[in-house]
Amino acid sequence: MVACGEDTAVWISHLKASPKKTSLKLPATSVLPSVDVTSLPIDHCEPLSYGTRPKTFQDVWTTRQDGVCYVHFDFYNGAMSTDQCRRLEQVLLRVNKDPDCSVVVLMGGYNFFSNGIHLNVIENSECAATESWANITAIDDVVKAIFSMRSKVTVAALQGNAGAGGVMMALAADKVWSHAGVVLNPHYRKMALFGSEYWTYSLPYRVGIPVAEELTNGMQPLLATKAFDMGESLLLLKS
DSSP states (O other): OEEOSSSOEEOOOEEEOOTTTOOOEEEHHHHSOGGGOOOOOOOTTSOEETTOOOSSOOSEEEEEETTEEEEEEOOGGGOBOHHHHHHHHHHHHHHHTOTTOOEEEEEEOSSEEEOOBOHHHHHHSSOHHHHHHHHHHHHHHHHHHHHTOTTSEEEEEESSEEETHHHHHHHTSSEEEEOTTOEEEOOOGGGTOOOOTTHHHHHHHHHOHHHHHHHHHHOOOEEHHHHHHHHHHHHHHHO
16 A cells, blocks of 8 residues: 555555566565565455445455345456455355345456466466465365355356456356456466366356367357357257
């Protein structure tokens, strides 16, 4: 946070270290010396009034209205680090236990719903293999928390684009809502990854095995409208 005047401030969530170290943009707390960073006592599960935002910087928060819980996770560029995944998972687990909530709407962020694991944090870690495994395990647990909500209706509301694990995370919900301009990148191969997030179950269930293989191997983006048509075609074939 940078002070601006007597009673205002600007939050800087991401920074780059000196060029000699890395050119990656990373969470500010991982770039600044730990002695300069003070943790904030934020309760990510304290619900806000519907339509409002946190009064301070907060990347995970919930709002409630008439039995519906809206879960917001507005991560920079849609990238989800291990820590961010773990915090989101805890929120989802607590929401699942809330008897006053019958519908859970996954809002993601305004610009991006989610783009999966945080590659910059992984590349900057001391051991990329260890951090990769931790990050993949953490986002898998987020997806598991979503499809484990048996007593609630879950809806993924895509305000912005989604990629890789973020697409598969949305598919874990009972329903997926999107506007026509959302772009989906449901593949991993361009990053030399095979993916996870339980996609081998959720994606074929939506579009069938042949189309699922085409989407994950073809490395081509598609509009949400095209994705909808693919799902509709499968329903027609089944009927």
